[in-house]
Amino acid sequence: MIRFATAFALIAAPLAAQDFSENSEARSWNLYAEVPALFEAKVVDVMCELTGDCPANCGDGDRQLGLLRAADGVLTMATKNNQPAFTGAVVDLLPYCNQDVTVDGMLIEDEDFPVRNIYLVQRIKAGDGDWAKASEFTKVWAAENPDAKGKGPWFRRDPRILAEIEKDGYLGLGLETDKEFKEYLFE
Amino acid sequence: MRGYFAGLLAFLAAPALAAEGERITVTGEIIDTWCYYSGVMGGPDSVVGSAHHTCALWCSASGIPIGLLAEDGTVYTILKLGAQDNATGGDTALTLASHTVTADGMAYERDGINYIIVEKVVEDMGIVNRTHEDYDVVPSFAIPEPKE
Numbered sequence: 001m002i003r004f005a006t007a008f009a010l011i012a013a014p015l016a017a018q019d020f021s022e023n024s025e026a027r028s029w030n031l032y033a034e035v036p037a038l039f040e041a042k043v044v045d046v047m048c049e050l051t052g053d054c055p056a057n058c059g060d061g062d063r064q065l066g067l068l069r070a071a072d073g074v075l076t077m078a079t080k081n082n083q084p085a086f087t088g089a090v091v092d093l094l095p096y097c098n099q100d101v102t103v104d105g106m107l108i109e110d111e112d113f114p115v116r117n118i119y120l121v122q123r124i125k126a127g128d129g130d131w132a133k134a135s136e137f138t139k140v141w142a143a144e145n146p147d148a149k150g151k152g153p154w155f156r157r158d159p160r161i162l163a164e165i166e167k168d169g170y171l172g173l174g175l176e177t178d179k180e181f182k183e184y185l186f187e
Numbered sequence: 188m189r190g191y192f193a194g195l196l197a198f199l200a201a202p203a204l205a206a207e208g209e210r211i212t213v214t215g216e217i218i219d220t221w222c223y224y225s226g227v228m229g230g231p232d233s234v235v236g237s238a239h240h241t242c243a244l245w246c247s248a249s250g251i252p253i254g255l256l257a258e259d260g261t262v263y264t265i266l267k268l269g270a271q272d273n274a275t276g277g278d279t280a281l282t283l284a285s286h287t288v289t290a291d292g293m294a295y296e297r298d299g300i301n302y303i304i305v306e307k308v309v310e311d312m313g314i315v316n317r318t319h320e321d322y323d324v325v326p327s328f329a330i331p332e333p334k335e
Contacts, residue, residue: 029225029227031225031226031227032226033224033225033226034225046264046266046302047266047267047304049297050208050266050295050297050302051208051293051295051304061250061275062273062274062275062277063266063274063275064250064252064264064266064274064275074298075297075298075300076298077252077264077300079220079221079224079251079252080221080225080251085249086242086245086246086249086251087249087250087251088221088246088249088250088251088252088275088276089250090250090275091250108224108225113224114299115224115299116298116299116300117298117299117300118220118221118224118225118300120225137249137250141249155245155248155249156331158245158248160248160278160281161244161245161248161281164244164281164282164284165241165244170240170241170324170329170330171237171238171240171241171314171319171324172237172240172241172284172285172286172314173237173314173317181319182330182333185323185324185330186332186333
């Protein structure tokens, strides 16, 4: 019976919430539900993981990527990279497609909201290699948008974003509504 | 006892296996999941709709996962949006930012996150959530102040 209880405890352990904050050096973003988390994981194409539809190289940037945690098999969603610039994590994780890595960052966990297993990745390490900051998005964007050089952050210069705003305004409700709103906002 | 143990083992191991999909048709708003979940810009009601539209464009264009916020409050992380595979900053995602749509696709759940692979956007109602009337614009710098 003791053997059964031990086996049960070992099997059930991954289902309980685990604390991955030990040894984490994640920088706080002062988010209400942030929890520092350093863990080993495999970088995976989330759609492949769910459906078995698995293109080469995790979709080459066209698929959302997740982190399949080694300790408990939980699939965390790599939602945000390290840059405070409205930037996702796909660009930073794609070079590690299907590789085992160690990541450090912040989990967003709130049972009441509810939200769990949403991850902000701040740094990545493969094997015994050095840590790499998950801050590649703006460099890659700049290389892909050589004609969008100029002052200000990328999101003020991105041609597709500018085209959407030019078409439907900042509120997305049409240029006339935008004009009236801006008159109110900046009166 | 051996049969009970095997049953228990199978039950506990089940979440680690491939998720089972379910065909659904769901109506909701295309949102920016990072701002919605993290609270980085404020409460969930302020980071949806017209008030947050510009920020939703920024986040979508960079590949931050978009979601479909259903009428019952469920958020489905969108892994594919219509004919194109690309739900990581694709053009369709940008065009539909903050729009309320009815979508048909396969839904999955794993480890507390709901996902949808949208096969077809059945109806696009445009932006109907006029949150700027309550929150102005979120973040406050989304609309640049006119130069004098």
